[in-house]
Structure formats: C-alpha cells, structure tokens
Amino acid sequence: MSINRIIKPEVLATANEFKAICITGPRQSGKTTLAKALFPKKKYITLEDPDTALFASENTRKFLQQFPDGAILDEAHRVPQLFNYLQAILDKNKKYGQFVITGSNNFLMQHAISQTLAGRVGYIELLPLCYSEIASSRKKKFSLEELIFKGGYPALFSSNATAQRWMPNYIKTYIERDVRMLRNIGDLRTFQKFLKLCADRAGQILNIQNLAVETGIDNKTAQAWLSVMEGSYIIFLLQPYFKNYSKRVIKTPKLYFHDTGLLCYLLGIKSESSITHHHKRGALFENYVVSEIKKNRYNSGNSASLFYFRDSNGNEVDLLLEKNEQLIPVEIKSSAKYDRHFLKGINWWQRLTHTEGGLLIYDGAQKSDDNDNTQILNWREISAGL
Numbered sequence: 001m002s003i004n005r006i007i008k009p010e011v012l013a014t015a016n017e018f019k020a021i022c023i024t025g026p027r028q029s030g031k032t033t034l035a036k037a038l039f040p041k042k043k044y045i046t047l048e049d050p051d052t053a054l055f056a057s058e059n060t061r062k063f064l065q066q067f068p069d070g071a072i073l074d075e076a077h078r079v080p081q082l083f084n085y086l087q088a089i090l091d092k093n094k095k096y097g098q099f100v101i102t103g104s105n106n107f108l109m110q111h112a113i114s115q116t117l118a119g120r121v122g123y124i125e126l127l128p129l130c131y132s133e134i135a136s137s138r139k140k141k142f143s144l145e146e147l148i149f150k151g152g153y154p155a156l157f158s159s160n161a162t163a164q165r166w167m168p169n170y171i172k173t174y175i176e177r178d179v180r181m182l183r184n185i186g187d188l189r190t191f192q193k194f195l196k197l198c199a200d201r202a203g204q205i206l207n208i209q210n211l212a213v214e215t216g217i218d219n220k221t222a223q224a225w226l227s228v229m230e231g232s233y234i235i236f237l238l239q240p241y242f243k244n245y246s247k248r249v250i251k252t253p254k255l256y257f258h259d260t261g262l263l264c265y266l267l268g269i270k271s272e273s274s275i276t277h278h279h280k281r282g283a284l285f286e287n288y289v290v291s292e293i294k295k296n297r298y299n300s301g302n303s304a305s306l307f308y309f310r311d312s313n314g315n316e317v318d319l320l321l322e323k324n325e326q327l328i329p330v331e332i333k334s335s336a337k338y339d340r341h342f343l344k345g346i347n348w349w350q351r352l353t354h355t356e357g358g359l360l361i362y363d364g365a366q367k368s369d370d371n372d373n374t375q376i377l378n379w380r381e382i383s384a385g386l
Contacts, residue, residue: 003129003137003154005034006299011124012038013301015097018122019090020070022113025126026233026258027104027174030154034126035072035100042100043067046074053078060085070098077108083116090120105178107231127233128152128259130295132383144363144379148284149272151261152295167265171195178232185225190215194225198235198255199266203283203290205310206237206255233258238290241307241320241327250310260288285334285379289361290319292382293330302386309349317345321359323386330359330385338366338376346374359385 011034014021023031036044043066047053056063056079064085076082086099101121103109113121129152134142137157142150153170155161175188185191194215201211212222229235237253257263267280275281294306304322309315309329319330329349333342346358350373358374367376377385 003030003133003158005030005126006130006133006296007124007126008034008038010299010301014122014124015039015100017096019093019096019120020086020099020101020117021097021122021124022101022103022109023124023126024103024106024109026128026153027178028153028155028170029104029126029128029233031102031104031126032072032074033154035074035102039072039097039100042070042072044072044074047078047082048075056082064089067099070095070100072100072102074102075104076101077103077105077112080108080112083112087116087120090117105232107227125298127291127295127298129154129157130292130299130383131380132296135380143272144285144288145272145275148260148275148288149264149269151259151264153259153261156261163261163265164270167262170262171265174232174234179228185228190217191225194222195229195234196266198226198229199257199263201255202257202263202280203286204255205250205252207252234262236294238306238308238319241309248312250312254308256287256290258291258294260284260291263287282334285363286318286332289332289379289382292379293319293321293386296383296386300386315345315348315352317349320349321386326355326357327353328357328359330361333360333362336363336365338362338364338369340369343369343374361385 011021011023023035025031045052047056060081073082090098131147134147134152134157150156150163156163156166175191179185179191197211197214208219208222212219215222226235230237235255235257238256239253240249240251242249242251263284269275269278275284278284297304307320309317309320317329318332321328321330329346331342331345342360342362343358346360350356350358356373360374360376361379361382363379365378369376375385
C-alpha cells in the first residue's frame with residue numbers, strides 16, 4: 001500500500017534550490033521509496049551492493065560518468081570519495097536537483113557534505129511515519145496503544161509485517177551494519193544491553209555515568225555509543241533551555257527514541273494491550289508526543305528548536321516549542337481525564353517569563369479551561385498546535 005508522505009513538497013522545493021539534495025533518516029524510514037517516487041526519471045543506484053561499491057571506489061570518475069543527468073545514490077556514505085568527485089560535477093553544471101543522495105547514517109553524511117559539498121546540497125531528514133500519514137493511509141482507526149506499540153516504520157503499515165517479528169530483525173541489521181560502520185564495537189552483546197538500558201531511561205534526564213556503570217563500560221565509551229545511536233537515528237537528545245537563568249537550572253539533556261515501536265521492543269513489551277497498565281505508560285506517551293512533534297516539524301521544513309526546562313526546585317516544563325519567535329510551554333499528560341493541575345508547569349513558566357500562551361497535549365477530549373492562555377489538545381491533534 002502506498003503511503004503519501006507529508007514531506008514531499010519540502011523535498012521538491014529543496015531540489016529546486018540546490019544542485020543536489022541529501023535525504024537522511026533511520027534505516028527503513030522510507031528514504032528510497034520517497035526518492036524514487038519524486039524523481040522517477042533518475043537512475044537508482046545503491047552503494048550497499050558490494051560490486052557497485054567496489055566499482056565506485058576503484059574508479060569513481062568512470063562510475064559517475066554513467067549518470068550525465070544525475071542519479072539517486074543510496075547509502076552514498078559507504079564510498080566517501082564520491083563526494084569529492086560530486087563537487088566537481090555540481091560546480092560545472094548549473095542545473096538544480098541533479099543528484100539525490102540518501103543514507104541512514106547522519107554523522108557520516110554530514111561529515112562528508114560539510115567537507116566537500118557545503119552550500120551545494122539541501123538537507124532533508126525523513127523520520128518514520130507520523131500519525132496523520134498513518135491515519136490517511138489506512139481506513140482503520142488505530143488506538144493510542146496500537147500506535148505506540150507499532151511505531152511508525154512504513155513496513156509495518158504497508159505490508160503484513162508484525163512488530164514482534166520485524167523489530168528483532170531491524171535491531172540485528174542495525175547492529176551488524178550501521179553500528180559496526182561507525183564504531184569498532186567488539187562486544188555486541190554489551191552494546192545490546194546498552195540499548196535496552198537506554199530504553200529504560202526514555203524521557204528521563206541523561207545520566208551517562210549511571211548508564212556506563214550499569215552497562216559495565218567507562219563514561220567515554222558510553223558517550224561514544226550514545227553518539228552512534230544518535231547518528232543512526234535511534235535516539236535523540238532534547239536539550240535543556242537555560243539561557244539567562246541561574247545555575248540552579250538543569251543543564252543536562254533528556255533522552256528520547258525516534259520510534260516508540262522500537263522502544264517497546266527494547267523494553268520487552270509484547271503487545272499493545274499490555275501498554276494500558278504498564279508502569280512505563282507515561283514515559284511512552286511522552287516519548288510518542290515529543291517524537292510526533294519532531295516529525296511534524298521536519299515534514300514542514302521547520303528547523304526551530306525544541307527544549308525542556310527544569311530547575312533544582314522541581315519546577316519543570318515538559319517541552320518548550322519555538323513558535324513565532326516565542327517559546328511556548330507544552331505539558332504532556334497520558335491521562336484521559338482532564339485535571340487543572342496539568343497546567344501547573346505552564347502557569348509557572350508564564351509567571352517566570354511574563355508571557356502568555358501554552359499547550360497541553362493529553363489522552364482526553366476536553367478542549368477548554370478557564371485559562372484562556374492555554375490550548376488543550378488530544379494527541380491526535382498534535383499538528384494543529386504547531
């Protein structure tokens with residue numbers, strides 16, 4: 001089943017402004033499908049094919065001469081010297097959108113582009129499916145628990161694949177290909193343990209030392225492994241907002257997973273029904289909402305930053321959203337029953353900053369409160385609050 005990706009107009013607009021575009025994102029997020037759909041006349045080449053990669057490595061100039069009208073080069077970071085030759089090709093030709101470069105390794109792609117193709121390449125990040133993409137592609141109305149459990153990888157919605165079988169293979173492929181490419185990790189079992197310990201901390205302030213001790217590695221290794229997971233789109237770090245505030249403000253990032261389906265698998269959750277009363281339900285809901293907001297922003301080309309705020313006195317705002325040159329406080333609650341206490345963090349932020357406006361996202365249906373400064377949304381309406 002074909003799934004319409006909301007990011008399509010952003011990709012086409014970028015291709016009209018840059019000589020090449022780079023589409024990056026998690027493995028299996030739909031990068032190749034998107035590129036082929038939007039640029040059907042371009043030849044598709046994958047550098048994951050050993051023979052193709054060998055040819056491109058040994059005779060890069062001859063390899064690229066095959067594509068006078070450009071091409072889609074999938075997993076291009078596997079042949080780093082390609083970028084040097086692409087620079088010369090792009091500089092000689094004034095045509096926009098010549099090459100479409102895709103890859104699942106953000107760290108290596110960014111490094112290669114910044115070294116040789118800066119200013120010539122437009123950058124697109126494609127994350128797994130957001131709620132509105134799933135809802136528009138299927139007649140079935142998914143419950144919150146189903147969506148959290150399945151996550152957003154397209155294969156789980158366009159085929160008969162089940163999360164129980166698909167996720168273990170995804171992790172195996174990820175570790176054997178992406179992780180080993182980025183970092184020489186000898187003990188893969190220890191890395192898998194590290195993955196699961198990170199999952200247990202989703203939505204929490206990152207404590208690298210504690211994570212390292214529980215895994216049985218040193219702090220430097222833990223930091224390196226976090227970078228691997230971030231660079232390959234498994235996790236992302238939500239940075240704290242501490243500008244113009246005292247030293248009492250927490251300055252350590254919070255850890256989230258890009259996909260809650262993968263998070264559920266790493267937590268050992270076997271079915272969507274078990275999420276309803278799971279002790280991690282609140283953290284799973286928060287992770288789902290934050291990742292949904294991130295997806296919606298990427299899909300619209302909105303690069304504005306997201307933050308959280310917490311101080312040593314326990315004052316906290318789950319999310320700070322840049323909108324119209326203002327930081328909007330966002331509270332995220334998994335409850336289906338509205339409680340005015342949910343607005344505590346928003347009200348505190350409004351008093352601190354002398355600003356108005358706020359957003360509550362929860363699992364209920366009530367849409368209004370006496371507090372006119374705060375917008376109240378059900379999680380299905382996230383895109384309306386952005």
